[in-house]
Amino acid sequence: MSKPEIVVLNDYEALAVRAAEEIVHISGEAICTHGQFTLCLTGGNTPAGVYTLIATRFQLSVDWNAVHLFWGDERCVPPDHPASNFAMANRTMLSRLNLNASQIHRIRGEDEAEIAAAKYEKDLVEFFSLEEGEFPCFDLVLLGLGENVHIASLFPGNPAIHENRRLAVAVEVDAPQPRRISLTPPVLNHAARVMFIVSGANKAEAVKLALEGPRDIDRYPAQLIDPDRTEVMWLLDRPAASQIKL
Numbered sequence: 001m002s003k004p005e006i007v008v009l010n011d012y013e014a015l016a017v018r019a020a021e022e023i024v025h026i027s028g029e030a031i032c033t034h035g036q037f038t039l040c041l042t043g044g045n046t047p048a049g050v051y052t053l054i055a056t057r058f059q060l061s062v063d064w065n066a067v068h069l070f071w072g073d074e075r076c077v078p079p080d081h082p083a084s085n086f087a088m089a090n091r092t093m094l095s096r097l098n099l100n101a102s103q104i105h106r107i108r109g110e111d112e113a114e115i116a117a118a119k120y121e122k123d124l125v126e127f128f129s130l131e132e133g134e135f136p137c138f139d140l141v142l143l144g145l146g147e148n149v150h151i152a153s154l155f156p157g158n159p160a161i162h163e164n165r166r167l168a169v170a171v172e173v174d175a176p177q178p179r180r181i182s183l184t185p186p187v188l189n190h191a192a193r194v195m196f197i198v199s200g201a202n203k204a205e206a207v208k209l210a211l212e213g214p215r216d217i218d219r220y221p222a223q224l225i226d227p228d229r230t231e232v233m234w235l236l237d238r239p240a241a242s243q244i245k246l
């Protein structure tokens with residue numbers, strides 16, 4: 001049975017730098033081996049510093065012409081809404097890069113959720129040339145971690161945790177902007193690599209439950225990311241790692 005790689009950094013700044021370094025390294029490997037880098041971004045606030053770094057200090061270290069960006073989930077809000085995951089990535093990263101529209105595969109939060117999920121699925125099928133029953137293989141999926149141990153918009157108790165056919169689904173969650181679209185577990189686990197980026201003492205309990213808690217993906221959705229199916233790395237700052245045994 002494989003185990004996730006766990007890396008603990010002193011503080012958020014060191015965490016963001018290490019995450020940016022890992023993304024740059026993985027992008028280079030992917031582009032060298034198969035000519036492109038498919039990166040699935042996470043939403044939330046934690047990655048803002050990472051996205052800023054890869055678009056500034058590390059911008060020249062990435063062959064951006066070969067990069068395609070996707071999202072693990074989106075809130076059902078317009079792309080310029082403060083709560084939009086696309087808006088956060090645009091503010092911190094995309095606005096500093098000169099990517100073609102064809103490289104940016106956003107989830108259309110402005111559409112009705114089921115329609116947006118279907119459109120995103122169609123984009124994934126076309127981009128990855130998927131046959132029926134196949135799943136996309138992102139070179140890297142970034143994930144944050146909710147205090148309730150959710151990932152993407154797969155929240156505790158949500159039926160989407162057990163979705164094993166579709167690529168993206170509309171969900172209703174107990175959070176601000178409750179209507180969302182999320183990638184499904186098989187898509188996340190089909191990635192070449194999954195990298196968690198988690199910061200703050202407020203996430204320490206969630207990290208402990210995800211990594212050391214009783215096995216229960218309905219209560220702890222982060223546990224559905226399976227190190228036997230994808231290479232899993234956890235990047236944590238010291239406060240977020242404060243309750244796990246290292």
Ligand code: 6PG
Binds near residue numbers: 072143147151
């Ligand atoms: C979202 C994210 C979600 C996020 C966690 C952590 O749309 O909110 O995809 O899964 O990663 O909620 O969010 P923070 O980084 O803001 O703590």
